[in-house]
Amino acid sequence: MATPLATLAQLISTGVQTLEAAYAKQGIPYPSLDAPFQPTPLDFDPALFQTAHLIIAAASQLIATVRSPMETIQAYAASMHTTSTLGFVVDADIPDVLKDAGPKGMHVKDLAAVNGIDADNQGTNFKSRSLIVAPNTFANNRISSLLIKAKSLDEIKADPEAKYDGAPIAAIAASTQASGYLSEFLRNPGNDVSPFNTAFKTQKTMWEWREETHNVWRARRFAVGMKGGGDVFPANIFTDGIGGEKLPADALVVDVGGSIGSVTPETRQSLSPPTKEITEGEKFWAESAPELIESGRVKLQVHNFFEPQPVKDAAMYFMRVVIHDWPDVTAKEIMANTRKAGGKESKLVLFDLVMPYACETPGAPPVPSPLLPNLGIAGAGFVTNLDIEMMTVFNGKERTVDQFRALGEATGWKLEEVKPGMLFAFVFSAV
Ligand SMILES: C[S@@+](CC[C@H](N)C(=O)[O-])C[C@H]1O[C@@H](n2cnc3c(N)ncnc32)[C@H](O)[C@@H]1O
Structure with a gap:
């Protein structure tokens, strides 16, 4: 054997x-x-x-x-240094400089001269990257080329705040923070709400903090990244998830915590109440589907989901990657508010990732031995990292199916169906 x-x-x-x-x-x-x-x-x-x-x-x-x-x-x-280096490389526009240099690449001194970084400090570190083509000379490869932004270097220089617009992968890759404080946070429960709060010396949630004037560029970068999520996930995840084909054409669908509402155009019949991202949302809708705003079919509303939900008795309330931002106690408040607004026939659909068990579980697809049932880094690796990211930034978490069911049971929602996919859809009915 x-x-x-x-x-x-x-x-x-x-x-x-x-x-x-x-x-x-x-x-x-x-x-x-x-x-x-x-x-x-x-x-x-x-x-x-x-x-x-x-x-x-x-x-x-x-x-x-x-x-x-x-x-x-x-x-x-030492692997957190890979993350912070990735953030630096994207923030310093290095893949963009290398794109202009072409396949022969660029010497570290010229690279530094173009984007104003200190070559003496950075040269040694760059040497370890896989994009090296000759001593101290670098070019883009299959991976780094995905970090190239949509704007030229001149456009980036002219309007740095907008530099991530149109480049969701770069926007997400650059949004790294606070992980170094995870151990301190876990060992001192109650000191801070999350490692993010310790790192940035703020009592605000990340959402409130990034509304401060000096963080507007972060909010903008984040919105680009989230919209990118919409681009990456096939549209049918959302239409299938909310049972779009079965809903009557005039059914009221509410995208709770919907940011700029980028999921909504896929469903073509939703009402999206985002927070202060409304300005970005208005721009997004003016470009992507102005007719739906003009006809009143889609409405953008500012709404704090800790306040009563203003849209009553909707056919469907849905949230995409919202619940994983919050610990159980807060997630329940958000879900309970949708339940209070909903009627007997209302549904709640949560689009989120699922934390798979690393051991064998009934009904899970078979995996060849001796691989881990969750496929290790090839399967659960991403969701495990995201779980830690959620804890770091929000004290949130990724959840197992049982944990989603329990959140529903505590808030008047019965988990009826779980539709697997790149994002799982959890369909709840009113109890
Ligand atoms: C991870 S993002 C997901 C956004 C959107 N659902 C999507 O998939 O693109 C979480 C969203 O929750 C919003 N949010 C945070 N606190 C909120 C609150 N109290 N009320 C409403 N939305 C809130 C944030 O502004 C952010 O847009």
């Missing part, structure tokens, strides 16, 4: 053959890491996505098995 190590190697090798065969069938080479990102017709093939994730799960498990535990701990202990 093959050993666990040999089985992992076999999973990788079989997976690689599957990927290469699929690309060969299309007559295209498998994308190289060295060249900037170019879309291929196979990028969103669900079967290949699954194959790639099995390879990633097996490769990371193989690394964890063969690397000395000491080296693994050293790597994890």
